Amino acid sequence: MAKARRGGTEPVKLLLYGPPGVGKSSIADMLALEFTLSPWSIEEVPGKVVTVETVKDWMRELAYGSLYSEWSVKVVNELDRCSRDAQDLLLGYLDKMPPGRGFIGTSNLDLGQLTERFQTRFQSIKLEAPNSDEIRGFLMAHWKVPEAVAAMIAVGCGGNVRAALADLETHFDATCHD
DSSP states (O other): OHHHHTTOSSOEEEEEEOSTTSSHHHHHHHHHHHHHSSGGGEEEEEGGGOOHHHHHHHHHTTTOOOSSOSOEEEEEETGGGSOHHHHHHHHHHHHHOOTTEEEEEEESSOGGGSOHHHHTTSEEEEOOOOOHHHHHHHHHHHHOOOHHHHHHHHHHTTTOHHHHHHHHHHHHHHHHTO
């Protein structure tokens, strides 16, 4: 990543996929910030609002970089929710991206449900749901909750980190009011 940021010759095109709640969006945000070193050079868009017009606008803007960084990155969460027409047009956009540009998409789908042509444009990274022991350890290490509470949350969340954190917040709310 540091090599790419220091003047790599290729644009970055990543697709993070896996079950809901495993941190795809958080990782996409961290990677985008790692490339740009500036939140002003990141455009984050939900996939369901990416239309043909959106992609056409992006294509018109390809020649212009960021004022705040050598890199500019688009993060599209739930890329699979873009219309088929927008996905088809995105193929051309991805092919024309110049150096210093990044595109990071996330998807809750198995890659087999996206067209093969679309898949070939990305370096795909599958994120797996953590098991209950991993979530329990995470909760205990970062929030110092008792092991019994961490175990109960870890089993109940079914590998969904977002759900585990919501359950942890509920636990804290309940214990703070006692």
